[in-house]
Amino acid sequence: MKTVTIRNIPENVISTVRTLSKSERRSINNELIILIETGLNTVLSSLTGKKRELREVFSDPKRQADLWEEFAGKWEDSRETSEIIQDIIESRSRGREFSL
DSSP states (O other), X not given: OOOOOOOOOOHHHHHHXXXXXXXXXXXXXXXXXXXXXXXXXXXXXXXXXXXXXXXXXXXXXXXXXXXXXXXXXXXXXXXXXXXXXXXXXXXXXXXXXXXX
């Protein structure tokens, strides 16, 4: 297991952690681990929901067309189209074949 040092914890936060650890009969370390795990699970489940929501939006061809129409004409870039395409190609991660 790894060890982490957390500095500058506000007094009200550490006080709340102490109170929770006493009421749950856990060490402050164990209480912090549980709080971190709980927070991570909450954030990850929230992100999963957002990803699912985005997937649903973009899997609907009509909705996708509406979004593109809304976006059309708002992109400002002084570069030529070929330069933009080249930048996109160069910034892609390697390993997946594609063609334009």
